[in-house]
Amino acid sequence: MTIAPRLMTGFPAPEQQQVTIANWRTAPFSRWGFQNVRELLPTANIARSDSPTSLPSEPRYLDDVTFAGLDGAAMTLPQGLRAIDTDGFIALHRGRVVAEWYANGLTPSTQHLIFSVSKSFCGTLGGILVAAGKLDPDALVVSYVPEMKGSVYGDCTVRHLLDMSVGIEFNEDYLATEGSIVDYRRATGWDPVPAGAPAAPHLRAFLTTLKHDGTPHGETFHYVSTNTDLLGWVYERACNKPYAKILQDELWAPMGAESDAYIAVDSHGAARAAGGICATLRDLARFGEMMRNNGVSNGRPVVPNDWVHDIRKNGDAAAWSRGKFTVLFPNGNYRSKWYTPDVAREAFSAIGIHGQWIYIDPQAETVIVRVSSQAIPFDMPKDVLWLGACRAIADRLSQ
């Protein structure tokens, strides 16, 4: 086992420990960066509930749960958590915390960046807005955001954004050093604009520049983060409120969050709906538990039951099979920004790069959350390991 290097010690930290906007999403700097996003970027607060949903504790011994490790050999849960760079892990069974584990400086009150788990918040929020009559999933995006006329989004619907089935020309290659994703990151403010490079447009302006790739909307699962940022913008227009405030008022506070969350914003106040939420492990567990309970938190309906049902049952397997994520989940699907990794099982998941996961197994009455600082954004062997771990934990808990 390697000893993790120290970060941000001393004032200022020595250069090899100094986390800045130029290195914060690369290892080893990301370990500090993912826990301190607000010290690196402008952010908007998402205020907690005045009456948090209780999260009772009922510890279970899980250290002997085993599953296949990276080399295929069996490993235990503590070994597995360390092998995949876990910063925090919590497991709930029937709403009770059966295991909770922190590393790398994370505490129960630390807000960890959850990357694309943010998307599942956005998709869930959509259901609340639809039920409130504020959002029509079948409406054209341009009916909310006319600025999208002439872009790839000119003739697509809110549903296409929700399900990632826009025929967009965008290569979401996290390791690319040029192309659309580089421009995108500069627009969001997550990467600095290098000296001499042209100034970046702000995020909303950037979204209007995106082009069609010729694929009909609705046919193919094509995972592109800008779809979710745009969905956040659609909500803002639908509700006439900033995204962070909508999320706070309609979901975060009503579900009984114990701590504030926050979301990164760009130079013009646009929230990173696709990946910018930071929250505590326990509040993420509350969110997962609410979804397990079909949208009910603390006895109170927050998300419409039928929206959760739709997420769990109506993913488009054909669109999925035409997409590129079959390499990870051959029998999966995606609906309203939630994954069903395998249609043969009931479980559904919110997943973010660098190892962020909410795993919900209704049959096993289990919710598992993990936040991490995996070095490689999309690290398939670690995802496969983790999905195996989640299934093994759920199996143990439902015994």
Added chain:
Amino acid sequence: MTIAPRLMTGFPAPEQQQVTIANWRTAPFSRWGFQNVRELLPTANIARSDSPTSLPSEPRYLDDVTFAGLDGAAMTLPQGLRAIDTDGFIALHRGRVVAEWYANGLTPSTQHLIFSVSKSFCGTLGGILVAAGKLDPDALVVSYVPEMKGSVYGDCTVRHLLDMSVGIEFNEDYLATEGSIVDYRRATGWDPVPAGAPAAPHLRAFLTTLKHDGTPHGETFHYVSTNTDLLGWVYERACNKPYAKILQDELWAPMGAESDAYIAVDSHGAARAAGGICATLRDLARFGEMMRNNGVSNGRPVVPNDWVHDIRKNGDAAAWSRGKFTVLFPNGNYRSKWYTPDVAREAFSAIGIHGQWIYIDPQAETVIVRVSSQAIPFDMPKDVLWLGACRAIADRLSQ
């Protein structure tokens, strides 16, 4: 009365309403900017107390309190508050809230930027660290921050920083468009670096470049913000903790703050001890009330009594008389980052540009806090009006 323009409405706001890092401290944009610093800059949290100090309410009718307005004619308190662009106002008598007033979107839970009122937090915190044996006011700054060797700070003491008596070459002209203050603001990240201009050093690196102006340290009151940023750095080295955490652990939580505060940080995590704190009006009132009670909050000593006594009694009138602020307070002084506006009265104050004030009158058992968005950073007629208002309120309350 003019109607204030709307700001940040729509997604994005129209350009003439859009607040960005390029305009956030200029009117009218500052009205939104001062209440939303975290959406514009990286910030570090300063967590509240788990058991807030109670702030009981006992309303008094103060609308007929009068004082000299900008043209010398008498005006009432409500007129006065509006005339000087007040966003929030609270008055305490014997620890009870007798009046509370919000405008321009401010709420009891909004964290408003307090500019150099932040300095008084820094000076007060110094007393706590001295009593804890962590800080020696008579020690050389370089004994904590050796990087200062060769700069103006190479031979000055912590006390010189506390009392703004460093012989530094720095023109703190808030309206300057070139010179040291422009470089300073870029180093802090508060102003963008224009296209084509050289990259700015980070704040701590900038501090090491500052030069002596030939004036002996300790002789003359010379108000320069970098002294306080450096003092924050001294505390970090003395405590081996980030400034925000020191402030939280030693002052903010112990005094019983009800809400989190936060402080702006630069690209390398250096806190703007000189001017970057954002806090709610009521927590600022708790801070003022603690100072009125000689450092005791909710029955618990937080700041050493002798440090508060020293602030109130030991300001250097001779150094003050040699400085430039005599134009505002002819018989004033400054001690550990608190002003005594007039030695003939007992009152002492924390003051920040654009109209931020904590006014403490122990004889009248009165504490008054005001946060504002005055257009001009240092607007003497408005400061004179406000000091008159504070005295009139204190006189009324002590009748």
